[in-house]
Amino acid sequence: METIFSAKAWATVWQYRATFLNGLINTLQSAVVGLVIAMVIGFAIGLMATSGRRGLQAVARVYVEFFQNTPLILQVCFLYYALAYSGVRITVVVVGFIALGLYHGAYVGEVGRAGIQAIPAGQFAAARSQGFGYAQTMRYVILPQTVKIILPPMVNQVVALIKNTSCLYIIGGADLIATTYNFVTGASTGGAYGPAYLVGGLLFFLVCYPLSMMAGRWERRLKARDQMQKGGEQA
Amino acid sequence: MIKLKNVHKKFGHLEVLKGIDLTVEKGEKLVTIGPSGSGKSTLIRCMNGLEEVTAGEVYIDGHRMTHKTRAALNRQYSSMVFQQFNLYPHLTVMENLMLAPVKLKNMPKAEAQELAMQNLKRVGLAQKAQVYPTTLSGGQQQRIAIARSLTMKNPIIYFDEPTSALDPEMVQEVLDIMVELSHENITMVVVTHEMGFAREVADRVVFCDGGNLIEQGTPEHFFTNPEHERTRAFLSKILR
Numbered sequence: 001m002e003t004i005f006s007a008k009a010w011a012t013v014w015q016y017r018a019t020f021l022n023g024l025i026n027t028l029q030s031a032v033v034g035l036v037i038a039m040v041i042g043f044a045i046g047l048m049a050t051s052g053r054r055g056l057q058a059v060a061r062v063y064v065e066f067f068q069n070t071p072l073i074l075q076v077c078f079l080y081y082a083l084a085y086s087g088v089r090i091t092v093v094v095v096g097f098i099a100l101g102l103y104h105g106a107y108v109g110e111v112g113r114a115g116i117q118a119i120p121a122g123q124f125a126a127a128r129s130q131g132f133g134y135a136q137t138m139r140y141v142i143l144p145q146t147v148k149i150i151l152p153p154m155v156n157q158v159v160a161l162i163k164n165t166s167c168l169y170i171i172g173g174a175d176l177i178a179t180t181y182n183f184v185t186g187a188s189t190g191g192a193y194g195p196a197y198l199v200g201g202l203l204f205f206l207v208c209y210p211l212s213m214m215a216g217r218w219e220r221r222l223k224a225r226d227q228m229q230k231g232g233e234q235a
Numbered sequence: 236m237i238k239l240k241n242v243h244k245k246f247g248h249l250e251v252l253k254g255i256d257l258t259v260e261k262g263e264k265l266v267t268i269g270p271s272g273s274g275k276s277t278l279i280r281c282m283n284g285l286e287e288v289t290a291g292e293v294y295i296d297g298h299r300m301t302h303k304t305r306a307a308l309n310r311q312y313s314s315m316v317f318q319q320f321n322l323y324p325h326l327t328v329m330e331n332l333m334l335a336p337v338k339l340k341n342m343p344k345a346e347a348q349e350l351a352m353q354n355l356k357r358v359g360l361a362q363k364a365q366v367y368p369t370t371l372s373g374g375q376q377q378r379i380a381i382a383r384s385l386t387m388k389n390p391i392i393y394f395d396e397p398t399s400a401l402d403p404e405m406v407q408e409v410l411d412i413m414v415e416l417s418h419e420n421i422t423m424v425v426v427t428h429e430m431g432f433a434r435e436v437a438d439r440v441v442f443c444d445g446g447n448l449i450e451q452g453t454p455e456h457f458f459t460n461p462e463h464e465r466t467r468a469f470l471s472k473i474l475r
């Protein structure tokens with residue numbers, strides 16, 4: 001076992017830099033596809049949860065509670081083995097996309113629900129009084145206002161999703177965590193724990209930190225604007 | 236134009252409208268008055284289907300108002316001005332006015348824009364066409380909301396306490412526009428506590444209390460010799 005300062009360990013990591021980058025690319029790929037699936041599911045869940053229809057709301061609730069209250073890593077395993085046993089031939093990568101999409105779909109759905117519910121009832125009333133139906137009310141009046149509110153929490157979801165690709169290692173994924181883990185336990189590369197984990201962590205950080213920053217800045221700007229408007233109304 | 240037949244409305248166990256029969260003629264200016272919580276807003280919101288009636292029927296120009304027909308009937312017949320204005324904050328003033336005519340009535344953009352501009356001039360706010368509504372005062376927002384209603388070109392406009400959320404110095408500018416509108420052939424149903432407005436504009440005043448229409452008549456009748464004790468008590472309170 002090498003220490004974190006071992007030049008030899010760093011040299012090995014550097015030698016295998018392409019492996020790490022490849023892991024990062026796989027992670028980002030899983031994150032992007034997972035995000036697209038999560039957005040589609042979340043959009044549907046958010047609309048169902050705010051539809052005012054008991055049946056649809058119940059379905060949305062059950063979905064959200066189920067996926068939010070069991071560990072992602074268990075869902076990943078379950079999906080993988082369930083699919084494998086039912087004879088569906090599907091790659092680990094695709095299982096990863098689906099698992100991440102289903103899980104984060106629940107969170108995106110909650111973010112969407114909160115965003116829609118934050119729009120004052122008067123906006124719905126105004127649109128309906130003009131003769132907009134449900135879909136048009138959503139499209140022209142409610143969702144454009146919702147999008148602005150939910151952008152910061154959505155970006156935070158993206159960050160969480162990127163980090164959660166690490167759960168895919170358990171089914172033998174080729175994401176950054178799996179790559180790093182294989183590297184430090186590999187026969188020819190093993191031992192360079194410190195440097196390898198540092199590099200893996202740094203790569204995650206380099207992707208996630210700018211996103212978090214962006215979300216924070218966005219949120220502060222929205223708050224400032226709200227303050228200004230409130231001030232304006234009083235004036 | 237508007238016909239309510241034995242309209243009941245319950246929220247859970249609370250019965251807010253207890254069997255309302257009311258007909259509003261084309262071009263009529265109807266002013267609804269009554270104490271807080273008496274069901275005035277609910278009454279008006281049943282007329283344009285924002286609330287679904289629990290029992291009874293609402294007809295607009297002979298067409299039954301249901302949750303299925305609401306969109307089509309509102310599109311064709313009515314607009315509403317709210318106490319809280321309810322302008323669309325993500326759209327400019329001009330876009331607020333043009334949205335429904337363009338999307339719902341297939342009005343060509345150029346035509347909608349011209350009509351919107353006319354109506355903005357009418358409420359004295361043509362210079363605000365390109366700003367966002369939240370930058371405007373309450374009085375200005377409400378005048379924009381009236382212009383938005385006019386741009387629908389519909390025969391009915393509902394007003395639910397259009398001046399109640401305004402600072403006192405802005406009430407008159409909104410009332411002036413409503414008085415001016417009343418000279419047109421628009422059917423106006425107005426919930427208000429502005430008795431001066433009622434006196435000047437109303438063809439008929441109805442007094443609503445506890446979910447019933449207690450009394451109706453000309454403004455003349457109301458302000459000289461109201462019949463019911465409850466009406467008198469209410470008027471004496473607000474005319475003080």
Ligand SMILES: Nc1ncnc2c1ncn2[C@@H]1O[C@H](COP(=O)(O)OP(=O)(O)OP(=O)(O)O)[C@@H](O)[C@H]1O
Pocket residue numbers: 246249251269270271272273274275276277278
């Ligand atoms: N969506 C709702 N859910 C439950 N109760 C409601 C709802 N809307 C109105 N109510 C109740 O119905 C009653 C009548 O309300 P409404 O708003 O029609 O009265 P109003 O005459 O317009 O009063 P105000 O002058 O205060 O506006 C009130 O007791 C109110 O609390």
Ligand SMILES: [Mg+2]
Pocket residue numbers: 275276277395396
């Ligand atoms: Mg009211």
